[in-house]
Amino acid sequence: MYRLRTLLLGSPLPTAGLSHEKLGKFKGLATFSPDALSSIAYANQEIFLGLAVAGSAGLGYTFTLGLIITAILIVVAISYLQTIHEYPSGAGSYIVAKANLGDFPGLVAAAALMMDYLLVAAVSLTAGVEALASAFPVIWPYRIAIALLLLAFITILNMRGLQETGAVMSIPVYFFIGSFLIMIIFGLFRLFTSAPIPFPTTMPGPVQPLSIFILLRAFASGSTALTGVEAISNGVPAFKKPESKNAGITLIVMSILMGFLFLSTLGLSKYFGIVAVADETILSALSRQLFDNSILYYVIQISTLAMLAVAANTAFADFPRIAAILAGDRYLPSQLKALGDRLVFANGNLLLAAATAVLIIIFRGDSHSLIPLFAIGAFLAFTLSQAGMVRHWIRKKTKGWRTKAFINGLGTFTTGTVVVIVGVGKFIQGAWITLIIIPLTIWLFLVIHRHYEKIAQQLSLKGLPPELKPYPKLRFVMPISGVHRGIFHAVDFARSISKNLIAIYVEVEPGTGEKVRKKWEEWFPDIALKIVPSPYRSIIGPFIDFLDRYDVEANDGQLAGVILPEFVTEGFWSNILHNQLAWLIKFALLYRRRKKGYQQVIVDVPFHLRED
């Protein structure tokens, strides 16, 4: 086990090895943009699928929707620029919403963000595998298995820790940007040299008349393009000094790139009359149209997969971090904030991997059916974060606060509207799942928080007198399975700490008790032995009952201590050959025998058996 672990994850790293490498703009863009940029791989697809139900009349609106979404991108980007400059030490939605709006809105933002990261991982992986399967149709039926393999790979990579691979990650990102820019330039050249191709007039499936609702639904799906824009604001402290300035410039560059890639691929697809068909993505169809089946086509598909895998990786960087922050604030189990052997939040990683695997399997590796769950989380977090900023400006009233509050207010309004459109437009297709899971998550946060607060209260030293009364001499009870060498040390130790000791034998097989008593009296004539019959052959029940009766009889204000002689075999597995009674008894003592205000003591005296 240990060797396999070391092979997969590498050997443990010392705490002192925590790297504090800071990112420049070049590496910063590679680190924080994949989530946003790669979304063109599924957002375009969704816009086309959404509009295609209204035939070529619907598809005529692709570019218009693209322009609207780009406009929102600009609003959101400017809005976040202000946030970055105001919170240089980390501008994540949870922190901003909590600081300005209060704990509860903060938790809503956190739940929304966690849901969003989970979906980033699931959607990116499935969309990436779809890009690959468009190029190599033979693997189309195996998308689930391939997505899970990729997930396992990314999980292991993240469990090892990605510190040394920061530079390596830049390669697929700039490879993606480069290859798409080439495709777009080539496409624009073709655009100026050839006539537009109209959308086919016949569509697969029945065509509905174009309606506002269809447009809104297509918009709701397409708005997934904007998820990931907040990534930079979460990571401001990771930038080189001056952090806010560098992060801001990176955000501007990313937004421009994003808008350009999104609009031009949409426009080219429309110009060349590309329609999504079964077993092929829109981007694949576009690049196939432009490059035929030349090697460049395959380059585009593979760079898409690589970029989407890196985007899924973003979720692995961010989800465990926000889980750790929440665990630190006592809203999630404290295990989530423990740094693992490799200096990563290993438990958060595993939690995300498991949840992503479940999503991929439930939704059969189909990014299209995952999309309706997506976007709500991201836009909810956007809205709360922007609203927090509005409150921030109103409170602070620094120079120019009215303009700034207006900009963030516009952001709040825009992203809030998107939340409503997505929630309503995609409600039946799956948004309801998100709208159930987010409140459930918040409820879980609160339950956990209340638990920890109660515990903290009970552990507090406040009001405790510095001197406690001397510990009273305890009565001890020792359960025995027979008279053999295994109990001698236990009897011996018990004698050394208390004069008040009795042994107890639970008689499962009628008649054995007398045999045990005879042997016992031969060896320990000075210690009383109680034989307790067990008509139902259980050992634990009669033993606990005996202890309760004994405590009531003694009536000395304490629970009898228990001395457990325990066999331990040398190899762990050979314990299967013995009844694990000592563990069961201890378990029963801890969970079944508790009396308010009484103190328990359980003494294990192991008897180590040898195999040689």
Added chain:
Amino acid sequence: MYRLRTLLLGSPLPTAGLSHEKLGKFKGLATFSPDALSSIAYANQEIFLGLAVAGSAGLGYTFTLGLIITAILIVVAISYLQTIHEYPSGAGSYIVAKANLGDFPGLVAAAALMMDYLLVAAVSLTAGVEALASAFPVIWPYRIAIALLLLAFITILNMRGLQETGAVMSIPVYFFIGSFLIMIIFGLFRLFTSAPIPFPTTMPGPVQPLSIFILLRAFASGSTALTGVEAISNGVPAFKKPESKNAGITLIVMSILMGFLFLSTLGLSKYFGIVAVADETILSALSRQLFDNSILYYVIQISTLAMLAVAANTAFADFPRIAAILAGDRYLPSQLKALGDRLVFANGNLLLAAATAVLIIIFRGDSHSLIPLFAIGAFLAFTLSQAGMVRHWIRKKTKGWRTKAFINGLGTFTTGTVVVIVGVGKFIQGAWITLIIIPLTIWLFLVIHRHYEKIAQQLSLKGLPPELKPYPKLRFVMPISGVHRGIFHAVDFARSISKNLIAIYVEVEPGTGEKVRKKWEEWFPDIALKIVPSPYRSIIGPFIDFLDRYDVEANDGQLAGVILPEFVTEGFWSNILHNQLAWLIKFALLYRRRKKGYQQVIVDVPFHLRED
């Protein structure tokens, strides 16, 4: 959990409730014959399938093979009659072989029998489902699932205990016997009133020339008809007095019934030229031929399924019993001999159920592919048991011992020959699996036995002086996670039993140690606190290392005792919210910290947290 269990299995029964109801011949036949009688459902099938590869020339030998197998049945039955009279207190193969031939042959017989019971369960269930699916072809693709459901049902029934249902069991058995006798009488009537139908001259699949090897293979498969004949000899003590006489008469009746059912169904199938086809069993084809698709046909199929289910149930009665006997002799884990809540060997039941489920799944619910594994076990046990009887007579030399030894000798020779024929003839088809598993099982028996013997030796009181030296005062070490209310009782108890106490804090986050020390010195200035740094953030490792160093330094010939303050939350599940450090530490102490000849003491002082 507990409620579900009570609902499924009923409430616990007292040991005094162990029923000692004795069986008469009528109930005795119903109890012990299903395994044998039901085997015509698959043995016939196997003979036809085995011979069909040689076309109609091969099929001509069906009745001849049937006669040979019936002759063996007679030899085995007479042989067992003698055993029954000689061992009225139980004449199972394990007991007889062990008593007369020694421990090792006894273990071979036991391993063979256990393998055989396992296959009885798997083959009966799959063959039963095949009988049903022959009548209702729509369920043919779901055979595995149905067989597993049936298995679950039988398992639950047996976990409840079958004591009260003994009489109920007679119904399917006599229903089966009755309906088959009607079918056979009807068939004989048809036989006298219509001409024989020849086998079709064209067979599905290529036809091979008839060879001795084909005949031997068909014989090997058909000999599965004889498994289950030993059932009565295992259960002699269950009969009313005089046990041997009643058991003997039941054995004779069963053998005659068996021979009659077997030969007449074989003969009728041959006379009417029945050939096995895909998706239908031979018996189904025969009764369909006789009864057309009338209600009687369905009666036959359902009675076959019911009988096979009862036969599978036999395995559930016998497998756990022999496992318990072996556990009593220390050849299997002692858990297998514990009577469960419902006075049944629950662990043996579960073991059999799990193994049967695995077999059904691996062999895709196909009785035909399970058959080659079958029969070897039964015949190996027969051979050893008969050989034991020969030895018994030679030793005892009672009146007429020569004749008796000859009869058992003939039995030994016959069944031994069948073992060789099955082992060789079906080796490639699956007998090799049995021939690997049986030795592996014996090896397991021996390893387990050696383990228990070593343990018994170490626990023995032989040579132990009656007085031990007084227990030396122990040094105690108490690991703490911080200074809070949870550790006060532990400190208090530790002070009350030892003057030599130190606390230890493993510092995972650099800097926390000093804070803890300040608080510690405020509350417990008289007790030393050691702060142990942990560069790799593990707690267990540095703690165990510290203990080792401390023991070496002290050099007082003992291991330091450990006092573990332990949080226990009220509900079991809320423990997930806390690191389960106390359990992990205890585990590490028991398995990683052991020194030959040294004694350990571990004291748990639980601190019970409330949720209210």
